[in-house]
Amino acid sequence: MASLKKIGTTALALASVLPATLAGGGSSAICTQIQQAISHASAVYYPSSKNYTADNAHWVASSTQASACSVEPATAADVSAIIKLLGKTKTPFAVKGGGHATNPGYSSTTGVEIAMTRFNTVTYDKKSGTIVLGAGKIWDDVYAELAPLGVFAPGGRVPGVGVAGFTLGGGYNWISNQVGLTVDIVLGYQLVKPNGDIVSVTKTSNPDLFFALKGGYNNFGIVTQFTYKAFPIGQVWGGLITYGAAQAAEFNAAFSNFAIHATDTKAAIVSGYGLDANGEAAVGNIMFYDGPSPPKGVFDAFLNIKNTSSDIGTRSLSSLVASAPQTLPAGTRGYFNTMSFFEYTPAIVNAILNETTFWGPRVAAVEAGALAGYHMEPFLNTLLTHNTTPTAWPFFRSKKFVPLQMQFTWSNPKHDATFRGFMEQSAVHLTNVANQDGQAIQQLPLYPNYGLYTSPPARIYGSNIPRLQAIQAQVDPQNVMGLAGGWKL
Structure with a gap:
């Protein structure tokens, strides 16, 4: 990759469900009804207003849709009023937290866009050792607000990631080697159920919903706040360090060794490949250590490689997250695709680099400026052992598995299907490589926050699907949440 700043740091998601049309009553009718039903603390916005534009905007243009109106609820009671009206009128809707998800239809709609922006509180309770976050917060802001208190809730690793979608989808974080997934450290939820009831969901108050919300996405209502x-x-x-094509082989060796043999629970990396401006392979590597400096030997293999740029040092968590900027040119479209491996062996790592050099020129031949990136995230063998309470995702915890994120970006909408096909072909090829490497990965869970919209739900929720369907049937017999996009059961 040219650098993680261009393709490696960005968490590009994909396309989703087809746009739905508004049902009975029409767009103006339902928007007016909502406006009349909510309190003055909340507001409805229409096309041409700044709030409407911001409410519908997403990190990539391909996941932004033009809704009939947007609504910014400020209270759980107003969310209750909204969801009851939407269910009654069978109006398609979407719920947007940070807008970093890029599956069209997952947090966007042609119906009513619910932007959770006004749920923006950050509350730390020292006595209970908990942090309560509003569903409209961005992780960057959470870290900055909590920094003076010397605490945090482990969440997004790059800028712009929203609290809600990240947490409801599982949550790989910088200290996952120490505490597990973000879903593992959530202690409670404030949930507005599809019938409008406002409930507190904890392990003891409602064990079924507590299980379902831990990775179950948006199938059970609208979460307004999370307790961690x-x-x-x-x-x-830590920070971002980049290398040129001449150092790719040396980096591969260092990465594979770290992925397989690292033991320090405070150390983590996210590494990516792409093509630089000259069309040659390049590497971006974000390193993290939970402390002011790592012990000798932890990252030496990476630091000893000749680099093309380096932003490594002792800093705040906010500064480290900001070292991987997510800003994309206006109009950028993009997809994620994901795979899971048992381990990043040398054969897998070399194959991923080869995919970069194979697909990079091909996407650029379709559209000048299009990019293909591959991002690897190794973790320790104890990753999934920090939580013994069952979670909707992942459905498989008997052995560690690690995610790969593919990220392709382009500008012309007519190329959407072409690039999606490229990413699907790449996944098939890497699956074959994994099989040859002795890794039968076909049944491993796919990480929903990276998943391409064509991924089968069975690869997301697997053996948990029957239990999740039963919970959904109980909490949402009218399938109100089916009016919104997302990973459906």
Whole structure:
């Protein structure tokens, strides 16, 4: 990759469900009804207003749709009023947290866009050791607000990621080697059920919903706030370092060794490949250490490789996250696709680099400026052992598996299907490579926050589907949440 700044840091998602049309009553009717039903703390916005534009905007243009109106609820009671009206009129809708998801229809709609922007509180309770976050917060802002208190809730690793979607989808974070997935450290939810009831969901108050919300996405209502276990945080070490094509082989060796043999629970990396401006392979590597400096030997293999740029040092968590900017040119479209491996062996790592050099020129031949990136995330063998309470995702915890994120970006809408096909072909090829490497990965869970919309739900929820369907039938017998896009059961 040219650098993680161009393709490696961005978390590009994909396309989703087909746009739905508004049902009985028409767009103006339902929007007016909502406006009349909510309190003055909340508001409805229409096309041409700044709030409407912001409410519908997503990180990539391909996941932005023009809704009939947008609504910014400020209270759970107003969310209740809204969802009851939407269910009664069978109006398609979407719920948007941060807007970093890029599957069209997952947090966007041609119906009513519910933007959770006004749920923006960050509350730390020292006595209970918990942090409560509103569903409209962005992780960057959460880290900055909590920094003076020396605590944080582990969430997004790059800028612009929303609290809600990230948490409801599982949540790989910078200290996952120490505490597990973000879904593992959520202690409670405030949920507005599809019938409008406002409930507190904890392990003891409602074990079924507690299980379902831990990775179950938006199938059970609208979450307005999350309660997390708080963890201490001070100065951390790390940042982004990049390498040129001549160093790719040396980097591959260092990465594979780290992925297989690392033991320090405080150390983590996210590494990616892409093509630079000259069409040659390049590498971006974000390193993280939970402390002001890593012990000798932890990252030496990476630091000793000749780099093309380096932003490594002791800093705040906010600064480290900001070192991987997510800003894309206006009009950029994009998809994610994902795979899971048991391990990043040398054969897998070399194959991923080869995919970059194979697809990079091909996407550029279709459209000048289009990019193909591959991002690898290794974790320790203990990753999935930090939580013994069942979760909707992942459905498989008997052995560690690690995610790969593909990220393709382009500008012309007519190329959407072409690039989606490229990403699907790449996944098939890498699956064959994994099989040859002795890794039978076909049944491993796929990470929903990276998943391409064509991924089968069975690869997301697997053996948990029957239990999740039963919970959904109980909490949402009218299938109100089916009016919104997302990973459906």
